[in-house]
Amino acid sequence: MSAITPAQIALLDGSLAAVLPRVTLGGLAGRRLFITGGTGFFGLWLLSALRxxxxxxxGLHACVLSRDPGRFLGRHPQFAGQPWLQFTAGDVRDFQAPxxxxxxxxxxATETSMAVHAQPQRMLEDIVLGTRRVLAFAREAGIQRSLLVSSGxxxxxxxxxxxxxxxxxxxxxNPLLPxxxxxxxxxVMELLGAICQQDHGVASVVAxxxxxxxxxxxxxxxxxxxNFLRDALQGTHITVQGDGTPERSYLYGADLALWLLKLLQDGDAGQSYNVGxxxxxxxxxxxxxxxxxxxPGLAVQVLQPSPPDAGPPQRYVPAIHRARALGCAPWTPLDEAIRLSAAYWRAG
Structure with missing residues (x-):
């Protein structure tokens, strides 16, 4: 995959510049951070925020664990040669400590591809064994505070x-469903963090x-x-795989990065926060x-009709009272998130 363009880098930087004034992160000044999962979607936005x-x-410093740092740096040259950033190569389950x-x-760090979701035992082991290794490293490295990125x-x-x-x-x-x-x-990741906090004093905040x-x-x-963006950019019809009734909500990547850093800085130890x-x-x-x-004008095809007696929609939408109490909010409107996403891929 080729390197992203200067226009794409400028779009990332501009998105962050628009929301940086919304949050105060001075408590992280001069800190040394160890980051896993630093080269995917979350990682791209986190590292862009740190930059x-x-x-x-x-004056932040970051060390990022990655299975293939060279591939990430080849794709994202804005992070190459940065004095505040280093990478360590390895797998989250058994990496060598920097x-x-x-x-x-x-x-x-969590592999979220469809291929891995099709292997539930591997998925479970990756999360649990990876967390055990990361928390063991936290104790060895003198880390006092952790943000564990969990899921709704x-x-x-x-x-x-x-x-x-x-x-x-x-x-x-439901634990009876693979x-x-x-x-x-x-x-289990959250539980391991709570045990590490109790036994070793590593404060654990959960996102x-x-x-x-x-x-x-x-x-x-x-x-x-x-997928909808792909279809729209390709000029083909947009396909909705189901009946289109499930409800979701979407937080923009720049907002996400600042929320995570704010939780790392100010979240209560032993507490979870919905992020979205x-x-x-x-x-x-x-x-x-x-x-x-x-x-505009492209056809939208909904593959499955909604039955007349379907009842309330299936929802995956968070309440975010705890995050709002820390000053976090969905600052970037969804329509702007869509426009910026389309502009980013068109600039590639």
Whole structure:
């Protein structure tokens, strides 16, 4: 895959510049961070945010674990040769510890491809064994504070009469279903963090992440908004695989990165925070919104008709009261997120 263009880099930088004034992150000044999952969608936005903060003089340092640092740097040359950034090659389950001490950890490594979801045992083992190794490293490296990037999948299916999944929800995914491997793995990850906090004093903050949009999100994976953008950019009809009634909400990548850094800095130890937008829309409405903004007039094809007695829609939408109390909000409107995403891919 070729390197992204200067226009694409400028779009990432501009997106962050628009929201950086919304949050204060001075408490991270001079900190050394260890980051897993630093080269995917989350990682691209996190590293872009750190790059922007360091341009303002924050003096952050980051070490990123990656299976293939060279591939990431070849794709994203804006991070090559940065004095504040280093990479260590390895797998999250058994990586060799980089030298030195670190102040804080962001553990965001999880393989989310459809191929891995089709192998639930591998999915579960990757999450659990990876978390064990990362937390062991945290103890060895003197890390005092961790942000564990979890998922709204820990709650299982959202009840039909709930418009939003609350932060304090007691619900859990069904452990009798192999399809729950991802959510159950994330639940165990959270538990391991709580045990590490109790036994070793490594403060653990949990970010339960929902759905996202923005440059860097794959156009050929299992993300509806990415697939709709692909169809619109290619000028083919936009295909909605189901009946279009499920409801989702989407937080923009620049907002996501700053939320995660804010939670790392100010989140309460031993607490979970829903991360996502609380502004819901149906999958069908999303398809039409992408069409209208990116390729007006393009046909939208909904493959399955909705039965007349379908009842309330299936929802995956967070309530975000705890994050809002820290000053976080969905700052970038969805229509702007869609426009920026289309502009990013067109500039490639």
């Amino acid at each position: 922007a903060l360091n341009a303002q003089g924050l 030298p030195g001490c670190f102040d804080a950890l962001i553990h965001a 999948a820990v709650y299982g299916r959202q009840p039909a009469d709930w418009t939003h999944q609350p932060d304090e929800s007691p619900l859990a995914c 399809s729950s491997a991802y959510g159950e793995g994330k639940r 339960r992440c929902f759905a996202f949009a923005g440059p860097g999100l794959p156009l050929d994976a299992h993300f509806a908004i990415g 937008s609380d502004l819901a829309l149906s999958i069908a409405d999303l398809a039409y919104q992408v069409r209208d903004l990116v390729a």
